[in-house]
Amino acid sequence: MGAIKINLNTNYMPIKIYLNSFDTLIRPILTYGCEIWGIDLLHNKRNFKENINNDNSKPELLHMKFLKRLLGVNSKASNIGTRSEFGRHPIIAYIIQQIIRYYVRLEAMPNTRLLKQIYNCTKNKPFSTAKVANHIATLCNFQFNKYNLETQKDYKKCLKQFNNHWNFFLENDWYATLNNPRGPTGQKNKLRFYAKIKKTFCLENYLIIVKNPEYRKYTAQLRISAHQLEIEQGRHKRKTTTENNVEKKVPIPENERICNYCSTHSIENEIHFLLKCSFYSDERKDFLDSFNYDMSTVDPDSLVTELFNRRDSECVLKFARYISTLIEKRKKETMNI
Numbered sequence: 001m002g003a004i005k006i007n008l009n010t011n012y013m014p015i016k017i018y019l020n021s022f023d024t025l026i027r028p029i030l031t032y033g034c035e036i037w038g039i040d041l042l043h044n045k046r047n048f049k050e051n052i053n054n055d056n057s058k059p060e061l062l063h064m065k066f067l068k069r070l071l072g073v074n075s076k077a078s079n080i081g082t083r084s085e086f087g088r089h090p091i092i093a094y095i096i097q098q099i100i101r102y103y104v105r106l107e108a109m110p111n112t113r114l115l116k117q118i119y120n121c122t123k124n125k126p127f128s129t130a131k132v133a134n135h136i137a138t139l140c141n142f143q144f145n146k147y148n149l150e151t152q153k154d155y156k157k158c159l160k161q162f163n164n165h166w167n168f169f170l171e172n173d174w175y176a177t178l179n180n181p182r183g184p185t186g187q188k189n190k191l192r193f194y195a196k197i198k199k200t201f202c203l204e205n206y207l208i209i210v211k212n213p214e215y216r217k218y219t220a221q222l223r224i225s226a227h228q229l230e231i232e233q234g235r236h237k238r239k240t241t242t243e244n245n246v247e248k249k250v251p252i253p254e255n256e257r258i259c260n261y262c263s264t265h266s267i268e269n270e271i272h273f274l275l276k277c278s279f280y281s282d283e284r285k286d287f288l289d290s291f292n293y294d295m296s297t298v299d300p301d302s303l304v305t306e307l308f309n310r311r312d313s314e315c316v317l318k319f320a321r322y323i324s325t326l327i328e329k330r331k332k333e334t335m336n337i
């Protein structure tokens, strides 16, 4: 982890190499023996289906620290947003796969083995490997009894099919969590903008194409709302109101999180910042003209979604540079206000 940290600051190494390094060097240490202790991790969660995307186990905390550093966002940035940028699930999803692999191995083991005899004796106890494995199978609509695990062919097929079902379940769960208006933790979802622009669960193209860490960082911050715009910062500010002659502090409502950089009294959200605010009109004109976009004919909401989902390198690069220019300009102006 230390070596990867140093490289993050000094090298422009491709993102995929960082991710592979984590999976091959760090994850095996974090999850060593997880087919056994992973059961306890699930035991502590009352309903782990609802907690897959809200995993706060120690391995996941380290995983998140690594991903947030790689993305260039602060520790308070959304966990699900950060993982989604890399197309990754929480480590608990991997631990569950290891539990299933162990369960299938035990089921396929001959009864003469001591381990199998112990397994058979504890099989029906609550939170045994067998009970947990079957509970997970029910969650993702999978049936172990379709396979004759004693044959090598079925053994491999069973694991492969389970992984397919599990990945399908995880992606559906991810989509539902992201689009839940109350958000994964029951708070008002701070990823409303992200839910609009994130269309598929995959490693985002800009993380591969854009080599400059600064451009990548600013793009990521804007995408997952880990930025300084008023719509986000206003969430943490309070204003004083008087109710029944009593003064009290209340959060600033969304419609009062106004842009301080133009005179339109608009809410400073991501779309206003990228496509509407007059403070950045020169930069915007240059950017949009280079792609022949005409703001008088396009809908800003759909244009933002399109820009964040374009796959051609030229546009991805120019858009990341455009975002960085705007954020830098806003930063400079903030110092003068």
Ligand SMILES: [Zn+2]
Pocket: 259, 260, 261, 262, 263, 264, 266, 268, 272, 276, 277, 278, 279
């Ligand atoms: Zn403005």
